[in-house]
Amino acid sequence: MNESQLTGASSDPVAAMHRAQMAQMNDPVMLSATGVSDEAVEEPGGTASDSVQGLHEMVMREQAEPRDGFEPVPFWVAVVCGALLAWGGYYIGTYTADFRADVYDRADLKNVAPPVKPLPDPDPQTVEELKRIGEQKYQTICAACHGANGQGQPAQNIPPLDGSEWVVGDQASAARLSRILLYGLNGPITVSGRRYNGAVMPQQGNVLKDYEIAGVLMYIRNSWSNKGDPDNAKPAITAAHVKAARAKESGRPTNGTQPVTEAELLKIPITYSDLDSGPPPTKN
Ligand code: HEC
Numbered sequence: 001m002n003e004s005q006l007t008g009a010s011s012d013p014v015a016a017m018h019r020a021q022m023a024q025m026n027d028p029v030m031l032s033a034t035g036v037s038d039e040a041v042e043e044p045g046g047t048a049s050d051s052v053q054g055l056h057e058m059v060m061r062e063q064a065e066p067r068d069g070f071e072p073v074p075f076w077v078a079v080v081c082g083a084l085l086a087w088g089g090y091y092i093g094t095y096t097a098d099f100r101a102d103v104y105d106r107a108d109l110k111n112v113a114p115p116v117k118p119l120p121d122p123d124p125q126t127v128e129e130l131k132r133i134g135e136q137k138y139q140t141i142c143a144a145c146h147g148a149n150g151q152g153q154p155a156q157n158i159p160p161l162d163g164s165e166w167v168v169g170d171q172a173s174a175a176r177l178s179r180i181l182l183y184g185l186n187g188p189i190t191v192s193g194r195r196y197n198g199a200v201m202p203q204q205g206n207v208l209k210d211y212e213i214a215g216v217l218m219y220i221r222n223s224w225s226n227k228g229d230p231d232n233a234k235p236a237i238t239a240a241h242v243k244a245a246r247a248k249e250s251g252r253p254t255n256g257t258q259p260v261t262e263a264e265l266l267k268i269p270i271t272y273s274d275l276d277s278g279p280p281p282t283k284n
Contacts, residue, residue, distance in 0.1 A: 123211050123239045127218055127229050130211075130238070134219030137212050141204070142220075150224050152191075157199040159191035161220045166191060166265075168221050168228040174237040175274050176265045178245035179282070181205070181213045183252060184259035205246070205254025211239035244274035249282065 124130050139148070145158045152160030165171045166180070166189075184203035189196050204213060217237045221228030229236050252258055260282075268281045 124215065125235070125238065127222060127235045130215040130218035130235055131222055132215075133212060134215030134217065135223075137208060137216045138219050138223075141207070142216065145201075150220060150226070154194065154196075157196050159189065159194070159196045162224040162226060164191050168226045170270070171265075172221075172228070173268070173270050173272065174217075174241040175245060175268050175272050175280075177217050177237065178213065178242045178274070179249070179260045179265065179268075181208070181217065182242065182245060182249070182254055184256050185261070186259040187261040187263070189262040200259065203254055203256040203259060209239075210242040210246070213242045214239045241274060245280075248274050248280035 124133060142161075145156075146152050146161050150160060150162035152158045152162075154160075161167050163169075166176065180201065182203065182205035185201035187197070204216075208216065214235070214237050218229065218235055220226065221236065246254075264282055272281055274280065
């Protein structure tokens with residue numbers, strides 16, 4: 001054994017193991033007793049190295065007592081660990097998609113999960129459907145004023161709906177009825193040859209949805225003696241009409257502060273439809 005072996009320049013396994021044992025033991029008593037210290041080992045050449053070499057020869061003759069927990073690792077364990085590490089590295093490199101968070105974004109799950117069944121379309125398309133929806137709304141809202149059978153209350157200046165020309169007669173259109181319901185009605189109006197003035201029809205535009213307004217209108221057009229849509233195939237008024245009327249009257253408040261008047265309604269040509277393009281006649 002020579003100095004280079006002691007200072008670590010050698011690859012001699014026995015010397016290396018020795019150094020490891022010395023370091024592990026780190027026994028200050030033994031180190032001081034044998035005169036082995038970092039300085040002594042580091043010191044190049046000379047008597048210190050000679051004594052160190054002698055000491056080490058002594059130490060090398062006696063193998064250190066094996067201590068629990070410091071045995072060398074069996075070769076096969078090292079091989080298995082190495083193999084597992086290599087496999088782990090390969091796995092991460094292959095399956096982590098560059099660690100991009102969006103690859104595992106939970107929001108993406110909706111794209112793979114079965115599509116959520118949409119709610120039933122709230123825009124009914126047949127007269128019967130609209131009537132069914134409208135009847136309930138009529139009885140809870142309109143009947144208090146216009147009567148359960150649409151007869152109105154002439155003594156209270158509330159006109160009838162049954163037989164009214166504004167509902168099924170020559171003054172009736174989807175555009176006019178939508179506006180009466182959406183914004184309310186105020187001022188004098190002639191219904192069935194009688195002049196009504198003094199009471200106010202309250203707006204429903206902030207109370208009912210478009211399809212409910214269409215429903216209630218289809219109900220009053222096809223109840224009692226009213227036969228507004230006899231073929232029962234294509235409703236004269238749908239949610240689309242009410243929605244289009246709202247859009248054409250854009251910005252008009254539905255809180256009852258701007259009710260329509262008879263004069264305004266008469267300005268709307270009976271053939272006019274809000275579904276057509278162009279500005280609404282009420283804006284002229
Ligand atoms: C608070 C009482 C009241 C309620 C509730 C009411 N109306 Fe009216 N309605 C009136 C009055 C009053 C008029 C006439 C307004 C005027 O003189 O300008 C009228 C007029 C009308 C007209 C036009 C004139 C006619 O008789 O054809 C229609 C259509 C109408 N209402 C439908 C309805 C419908 C549908 C409802 C339920 C969503 C309803 N009203 C709820 C009081 C009411």
